[in-house]
Amino acid sequence: MTDFYQADFFTRKQIDEVQLSALRGAIERAKRAPHYGRTLAEIAPGDIRSLSDIRKLPFTTKADLRDGMPYGFLAVPKSQVVRMHYSSGTTGVATAIYHTADDLRWWSECVARGLVGVGVTSEDVFQNMMGYGLFTGGLGLHYAAEMIGCMTIPAGSGNTQRQVHLMQQFETSVVHILPSYAMRVVHYCRQNGVDPRRDLNLSVAMLGAEPHTENMRRRIEEELGCKVYNCYGLSEMCGPGVAIECPEQSGLHLREDHYLAEIIDPATLEPVEPGGQGELVLTTLNRHANPLLRYRTRDITALIEEPCPCGREMRRISRIVGRTDDMFIVKGCNIYPIQVERVLMEIDEVGSNYMITLDTERDLDEMIVSVELSAEVFFDDVRTLEGIRRRIIREVRAETLVTPKVELLQPNSLPATEGKAIRLTDNRQITHEE
Numbered sequence: 359m360t361d362f363y364q365a366d367f368f369t370r371k372q373i374d375e376v377q378l379s380a381l382r383g384a385i386e387r388a389k390r391a392p393h394y395g396r397t398l399a400e401i402a403p404g405d406i407r408s409l410s411d412i413r414k415l416p417f418t419t420k421a422d423l424r425d426g427m428p429y430g431f432l433a434v435p436k437s438q439v440v441r442m443h444y445s446s447g448t449t450g451v452a453t454a455i456y457h458t459a460d461d462l463r464w465w466s467e468c469v470a471r472g473l474v475g476v477g478v479t480s481e482d483v484f485q486n487m488m489g490y491g492l493f494t495g496g497l498g499l500h501y502a503a504e505m506i507g508c509m510t511i512p513a514g515s516g517n518t519q520r521q522v523h524l525m526q527q528f529e530t531s532v533v534h535i536l537p538s539y540a541m542r543v544v545h546y547c548r549q550n551g552v553d554p555r556r557d558l559n560l561s562v563a564m565l566g567a568e569p570h571t572e573n574m575r576r577r578i579e580e581e582l583g584c585k586v587y588n589c590y591g592l593s594e595m596c597g598p599g600v601a602i603e604c605p606e607q608s609g610l611h612l613r614e615d616h617y618l619a620e621i622i623d624p625a626t627l628e629p630v631e632p633g634g635q636g637e638l639v640l641t642t643l644n645r646h647a648n649p650l651l652r653y654r655t656r657d658i659t660a661l662i663e664e665p666c667p668c669g670r671e672m673r674r675i676s677r678i679v680g681r682t683d684d685m686f687i688v689k690g691c692n693i694y695p696i697q698v699e700r701v702l703m704e705i706d707e708v709g710s711n712y713m714i715t716l717d718t719e720r721d722l723d724e725m726i727v728s729v730e731l732s733a734e735v736f737f738d739d740v741r742t743l744e745g746i747r748r749r750i751i752r753e754v755r756a757e758t759l760v761t762p763k764v765e766l767l768q769p770n771s772l773p774a775t776e777g778k779a780i781r782l783t784d785n786r787q788i789t790h791e792e
Contacts, residue, residue, distance in 0.1 A: 363471050365615050370671045373614050374409065380643035381618060382406050385415070388649040391433040393426045398651075412618065412641065417627070418653045423453040423594070432456055434647050444492040445593055455593055456647040462501070464644055465596040468613040469502030469589075472602030475611070475668075476562055476587050478532055480507030483559075485530040487539065488567070489515040494597025495567050499534040499589075502599070508532065515539070518546045526552075529559040534589075537570040537578065538779035541710030544581040545769070548733070555583030564589045566598050568779060569678050569696045573703030577710075590678065594653055595640055601675050609662045609674030616644050619673065620652070621661050624682050635660045637682060638675065656682045658694075686716060686784065688723045691759045695781045698727060698762075701753045707735050707746050711772045716784045723786060727754060728765040730772055737768060 368376065382403035388394040397416050405414060423431060432439070434456075441457045457465070478484070484503040490496035490512065503510045513524055515536075521543060524530065535543070540563065547554050554560065560582050565575065566589040579586045590610050591598035600617055601610035612619055618641040621630050630636040638655045642648075658681065662674040680694030687693070695714055702708045709730035717724050729750065737743065747764045755761045773780070 363474055365613075366471055366475065366611070366670055366672065368615065368671065370665075373672060376615050377618050377643060378406070378409055380615070381409070381412065381641065384641065384643050384645075384649050384651065387433050387646060388651055391431045391649070393422065393430045394433075394649075394651065409618070412620070412652065413629075415651050417639065418650055420453070420594075420654075420656070427452075428454055431648055431650070433649055434458060439647055443494050443593055443597070453594075455596070457596070457645075458647045461596070461645050461647055464616060465498065465599060466501040466505050468596075468616055469498055469599035469602075470505045471613065472587075472589065472599060472611070473499075473502055473506055473532075473564070475602065475604050476564075476585070477605070478503070478506060478508065478562060482506075482508045482531045482561075483511065483528050484508040484532045484534070485511040485513050485521070485524060485528075487513050487515060487521055487533055487535040494591070494593045495534070498591065498597040498599055499564065503532075518543055522546060522550075522552060522558075525558050525560070531559050532562045532564070533560060534564045534566065536779070537565045537568050537574055538710070540565065540578045540582065540586075541574075542774055544578070545710065554581060558582070560584040562587065564602075566591065569680060569684075571696060571700040571703055572677065573700060577703060588677065590657075590675065592655055592657075594650060594655075595642060596645070600640065604666060604668045604670065606666055606668045608666060609676055611666065611670055611672050611674050614672045617641065618643055619661060619675070621659070622654075624654075624656075624658075630660075632663060633660055635676075635679070658682065684782070686782065688716065688725050688758075688760045693725075693758045693760065697757050698754055699781070701757050702727075702729060702750070704753075705746070705749060707731055708750075709733075709769050711770075711774065711779075712781065713772050714782045716782070716786050718786045725758075725760055725762045726765060727762045728767055728772060730767045730769050733769050 385403045389398050438458050439456045440459050443455050445453045486500050488495035561584050563584050563586045575586050587603040589598050589602045591600040601612045603610050620639040621636040622639055623630055624637040638657045638659050640653050642650050658679045659675045665671045680696050685692055685694050702712055709732045711730045713728045715726040743766055747766055750764045
């Protein structure tokens with residue numbers, strides 16, 4: 359474990375040298391896949407003389423992956439593939455990502471480096487509360503925890519009563535969990551007389567799979583009594599572990615020896631100014647089965663260039679603010695759901711669950727924000743409720759420039775899911791494209 363962890367402390371010069379050499383190798387391997395064999399026919403690895411030459415390569419999109427199903431992006435014989443993960447296909451045709459044994463080892467190492475970086479050791483009990491199977495979140499952290507030597511509990515998602523029982527019985531110290539599900543665990547504990555700070559042994563919670571605000575993170579930390587770290591990944595890049603926070607929590611460290619990152623303007627497809635916000639584009643540098651070059655993630659973030667106070671010189675990404683395909687337009691304003699969450703999580707009376715509904719009323723778009731309030735709010739206090747409602751309206755309008763309608767609800771009124779939380783429902787007569 360010591361050997362691969364040392365890569366986190368490469369100098370900037372070492373990182374650039376590793377990336378340039380690896381990028382040339384990635385291009386050579388990618389050309390063995392049918393898709394890249396066509397699109398890279400005129401490009402040779404030797405054409406890449408500097409990292410900026412990556413702009414000579416075409417972008418790869420989710421649509422390309424769908425069009426290439428099932429084997430258009432496979433760059434090795436099927437006999438070398440040891441695992442396949444498959445996207446849900448909720449926004450279109452599902453896509454498959456393939457892995458060789460080396461691909462899986464490198465993926466586990468990337469995640470393990472992140473866990474070790476926040477203090478996880480072989481003395482920890484790791485409870486994985488993410489879904490297993492075709493979803494990458496569960497297995498991605500599972501094998502990394504075992505690589506470190508943690509006692510690993512493959513709890514999977516859901517069944518909150520059992521989750522809490524396992525945490526109590528085996529003194530779980532580290533969990534991997536969805537942000538929305540973490541708050542569901544908190545609510546269960548409250549209802550059943552469990553004080554997480556007193557009755558559980560948590561020291562670290564790794565959050566992933568859902569965008570969440572800093573305020574949501576701090577609320578989870580306060581309730582669970584542990585440090586909460588953000589973990590970023592996507593199935594096309596293997597899964598979780600592309601970037602993970604360190605204890606400084608000043609951005610997520612990219613594993614730049616495995617991924618080359620760019621930030622582009624999603625409208626012009628040109629690079630943004632250094633430090634500017636835009637769409638994250640990633641290139642796999644070492645993957646054999648399914649190399650992807652200049653993959654447009656659709657995630658909106660910024661690159662942090664300066665070294666982290668922790669001593670690492672690998673660049674960081676700022677917290678994901680949304681996805682280009684999550685953005686919706688109401689009355690001419692571009693809005694991300696996470697902007698609404700940022701407002702709601704600053705209000706003490708607000709609970710952990712909310713829903714945004716878009717509808718058409720009298721030929722005009724309307725944004726309805728349904729909010730569960732905390733159990734401490736008395737619903738027979740009309741004056742207090744009206745004050746909360748007016749504050750939400752005022753602050754959501756200030757954040758989004760759109761005046762919402764606000765519906766205040768009792769705790770547990772909105773549907774709760776064991777997977778990713780559904781925060782937006784668009785019922786408008788005409789679906790607005792960005």
